[in-house]
Amino acid sequence: MTNTHEAFQVTIANKAQTISCASDQTILQAAIAAGLDYPYACATGNCATCISKIENGTVSLLPRADAALREAQVKTGLTLACRAQPRSDVTITWLARTAG
Amino acid sequence: MASRADMATRRARACAALLAQVHGITDKEGITPSALHAIKLKLVALARRAELFPLSDFTMPEAQGRTHPLLLEDNDGHGLYLTIGLPGKEAAPHDHGIWCINAGISGRERNRFYRRTDDGRTPQHATVIQVGEVVVEPGHGMAMADHDIHSTEVVGHEPSVQLALYGYALARFPSVSWFHPAFSSVRATASRRHAA
Numbered sequence: 001m002t003n004t005h006e007a008f009q010v011t012i013a014n015k016a017q018t019i020s021c022a023s024d025q026t027i028l029q030a031a032i033a034a035g036l037d038y039p040y041a042c043a044t045g046n047c048a049t050c051i052s053k054i055e056n057g058t059v060s061l062l063p064r065a066d067a068a069l070r071e072a073q074v075k076t077g078l079t080l081a082c083r084a085q086p087r088s089d090v091t092i093t094w095l096a097r098t099a100g
Numbered sequence: 101m102a103s104r105a106d107m108a109t110r111r112a113r114a115c116a117a118l119l120a121q122v123h124g125i126t127d128k129e130g131i132t133p134s135a136l137h138a139i140k141l142k143l144v145a146l147a148r149r150a151e152l153f154p155l156s157d158f159t160m161p162e163a164q165g166r167t168h169p170l171l172l173e174d175n176d177g178h179g180l181y182l183t184i185g186l187p188g189k190e191a192a193p194h195d196h197g198i199w200c201i202n203a204g205i206s207g208r209e210r211n212r213f214y215r216r217t218d219d220g221r222t223p224q225h226a227t228v229i230q231v232g233e234v235v236v237e238p239g240h241g242m243a244m245a246d247h248d249i250h251s252t253e254v255v256g257h258e259p260s261v262q263l264a265l266y267g268y269a270l271a272r273f274p275s276v277s278w279f280h281p282a283f284s285s286v287r288a289t290a291s292r293r294h295a296a
Contacts, residue, residue: 032283041287042278044192046165049289063164063188071162 008086012036013055013093021086026062027052028081039096043082045069049096050081057090104157111152115171115180118146122178122265131199131267136243139265140201144241147203147263155261158182164189164254172269179269183262185209185254193228193251193281196244197274197291198267203241207260210235211242214249214279226286228279236262249279268293 005022012019012031021030028050031038041049045064054077061074062083069080081094102110121142129135146152158168164186171180182205193214202211213232218225228249234242235255244250246267254260268274275291 029282032285041276041289042192042194043280043287044190044278045163046191047276047278047289049287061163063186063190065165065167065189066161066163067165067167069163 008057009089010086011089011091012038013091021090023085023087025085026082027059027084027086027090027092031081038081039094040082045080045083048080050094051096052079052081052084052092052094053077054079054084055091055093057086057088057092059084059090060087061085107152107154107157111157111170114146114149114152118142118265119171119173119178119180131245133245136199136201136245140203140241140243143201143203143263143265144239147205147241148239150205150238153182153205153261153263155184155259158184160184160259161186161189167264167270169269170263176268176272179266179272181264181266181270183260183264185252185260185262187254187257187259189260190253191251193249193279195247195249195277195279196266197246197276199244199246200267201241201243201265202236203263204237204239205261205263206238207254207258208235208237208256209260209262210253210255212251213244214251216249216279224285224287226277226279227284228281236260249277 005024007020007022010021019034041047048068064083125135125138166184168182214228215231218227273292275288277288279286
């Protein structure tokens, strides 16, 4: 089967590493597949362990719990890597810890 | 028609009566499978009284999932909540570390149950297999013991509205372990048992 999902370049600023992420993939999934130690726990938008800052680019968010990421936080550029699917090339910084 | 304040009073009384029944069961039996089943039947009965839980009294999620406290006991007691999940809201397989019971008011949420199959010796590595499934919907509920593992997904086109009773309030939860079959991984959130 042909994969018709567009792929974007996602730069994980904490690691200064750029990976490919399909539009139907979350940034967390792509990071794990690339062997990056991205912080996460629930991976389904409930715990906010993977809360991150979008430095550049746009993402679409899968369903999440209010308690994990408020709309007001989204407006300031925060996201959940486990819920964020790229809609352009993206630069992202995880906030949970400084080294992974 | 009852005023909003009257409804809140009736609801609070019903929730307090439920917790009294729960303690009546656990004081006698402890937390056993039969006690959890008995509590589930009580919670399902309360959830059937949907008139006590009009959605107009509860803010809908701004995203896809929101939890409203109904009764939080003092002295590190139980927590009773009303949860609202919109279609597609999900949670990966997880172990709360504390028992929980859910009962449907409206909508449908699929709960899948899992068993861990690795020996737990490799940090951050785990494998699980599915061992059961129930749909929490009106007239139905589910009960889990302290270290049972379940995943959830709101299915259908309606919000899933449920009553959720936990052994501890969410703000006092132990570490929750999250399992990811796709990565054969397990990750834990920090315990809140130290919190005031």
